[in-house]
Amino acid sequence: MTDALALDGIYQHVKGRMALMDLRLRLAEGDWLLVVGPNGAGKSLLMRLILGLDRPSAGTLRVFGEDLERLDGRAMRRLRHQTGAVLQGGSLLASATVLDNLLLPLRDTAMTRRDMARAARLVMTLLQLDGLENHPPRALSLGQQRQVELARALIHQPRLLIWDGLSDGLDLTAIRETLERLGKLRENRKLTLIATDNRPEILADARHRVAVLDRGRLLFEGPATDLAAASASRLELRSALWGQP
Numbered sequence: 461m462t463d464a465l466a467l468d469g470i471y472q473h474v475k476g477r478m479a480l481m482d483l484r485l486r487l488a489e490g491d492w493l494l495v496v497g498p499n500g501a502g503k504s505l506l507m508r509l510i511l512g513l514d515r516p517s518a519g520t521l522r523v524f525g526e527d528l529e530r531l532d533g534r535a536m537r538r539l540r541h542q543t544g545a546v547l548q549g550g551s552l553l554a555s556a557t558v559l560d561n562l563l564l565p566l567r568d569t570a571m572t573r574r575d576m577a578r579a580a581r582l583v584m585t586l587l588q589l590d591g592l593e594n595h596p597p598r599a600l601s602l603g604q605q606r607q608v609e610l611a612r613a614l615i616h617q618p619r620l621l622i623w624d625g626l627s628d629g630l631d632l633t634a635i636r637e638t639l640e641r642l643g644k645l646r647e648n649r650k651l652t653l654i655a656t657d658n659r660p661e662i663l664a665d666a667r668h669r670v671a672v673l674d675r676g677r678l679l680f681e682g683p684a685t686d687l688a689a690a691s692a693s694r695l696e697l698r699s700a701l702w703g704q705p
């Protein structure tokens with residue numbers, strides 16, 4: 461079976477220094493990976509590479525078997541359609557309603573207005589946003605705005621979801637509940653998820669794979685259940701997670 465994601469020897473040079481070093485990673489379809497690391501570890505840079513927004517300085521990156529380096533514009537657009545992204549910094553259009561924000565990814569598709577409305581209803585119900593369609597984003601809480609961004613990233617039924625900054629606008633309970641809701645998409649459609657955060661607390665009850673990134677290096681990658689044992693014997697891992705030995 462084709463991997464959802466395969467990174468081999470990825471390096472990224474940013475403004476005179478190496479910001480990502482020799483990253484190797486494989487995810488099967490339906491795998492979920494939480495990437496944790498302190499500020500500046502390189503999480504957002506990595507997400508941008510996976511989304512094809514930046515190109516790596518070296519190494520190979522395949523998404524659903526496609527080598528991003530070799531894709532022409534058309535193939536990249538096709539691949540982007542299989543991917544949804546929630547990035548840091550908030551990205552909702554302030555002048556549009558929640559519904560119009562949600563429909564943005566469907567703008568250039570052949571979908572009918574009716575199918576679009578159905579797709580919007582599905583993601584709004586999944587993320588418990590019903591009733592908010594005609595509100596402007598500023599009328600929503602930060603957490604609701606984040607959920608709208610998430611709904612927009614899911615409206616075209618992507619196979620891969622990138623969520624950079626789980627705790628932006630959401631507390632640990634809201635993150636857990638949201639991941640549980642997304643679990644339906646994993647069961648029904650084999651959604652692959654890569655999510656990042658700088659708070660190791662989000663790993664407390666993680667049931668999936670986790671990775672620890674620190675200063676551009678992947679210090680750990682594996683089942684969440686193996687992390688405690690690994691960090692008990694590795695000072696650098698404890699220090700990356702908790703900032704102390």
Ligand SMILES: Nc1ncnc2c1ncn2[C@@H]1O[C@H](COP(=O)(O)OP(=O)(O)OP(=O)(O)O)[C@@H](O)[C@H]1O
Nearest residue numbers: 474475479497498499500501502503504505506658
């Ligand atoms: N456009 C840029 N110009 C210069 N340096 C950059 C740029 N983007 C990222 N960096 C640097 O690359 C490193 C990794 O940044 P990145 O944003 O990926 O970290 P992060 O792990 O996502 O951090 P955070 O948890 O704060 O979001 C940092 O040292 C950052 O300063």
